[in-house]
Amino acid sequence: MATVLSVSGSPSASSRTNRLLRHLDRRLTAQGHEVIPLDVRTIPAEALLGADFKHPAIVEATALFARADGVVVGTPVYKAAYSGVLKALLDLLPQYALTGKTVLPLATGGTTAHVLAIDYALRPVLNSMGAAHIVQGWFTLDKDITVHEDGTLSVAATANEALTQVVDQFSAALGRTPVLAAAS
DSSP states (O other): OOEEEEEEOOSOTTOHHHHHHHHHHHHHHHTTOEEEEEEGGGSOHHHHHTTOTTSHHHHHHHHHHHHOSEEEEEEEEETTEEOHHHHHHHHHSOTTTTBTOEEEEEEEESSGGGTTHIIIIIHHHHHHTTBSEEOOOEEEEGGGEEEOTTSOEEEOHHHHHHHHHHHHHHHHHHTSOOOOOOOO
16 A cells, blocks of 8 residues: 655644644554655754754655655644644755645644635645645644543544545555646
């Protein structure tokens, strides 16, 4: 099957976004995909904020993007946009780092007022980076994600059903050859 890079744009290790992504990673792994998690928060701040393209962590992240057939990008929504740490990483990747790749954008947030952040903030950036196919993304409310004391995660039934559908569509899209638009 495909190699999937699962990118968490959350600045917090214990965030719902991060935990939700790792939960969805297990579904993709069960479907036969190799999933490589990348938590942007683990990249040194001096590399991200100093735009150090040659820093080993940036070089490694760039190589992971190049290796992947598909990319899941998850982010919490802050002020109607994706996280700053995710923005910093995307800015340091090659302009067309997503060329030929299938991409699944996911977001979490506290209010439905942020639901359009995927389409109006994240999707244009992913498109500008050459993504061959950006499948339908999904926004999940924080209240629909519960982290239990033992670290397990549960997702409200309606949200879980929707997430399962978009992850399965992403998985299916990885199996077909993307049709690239002709260059203008």
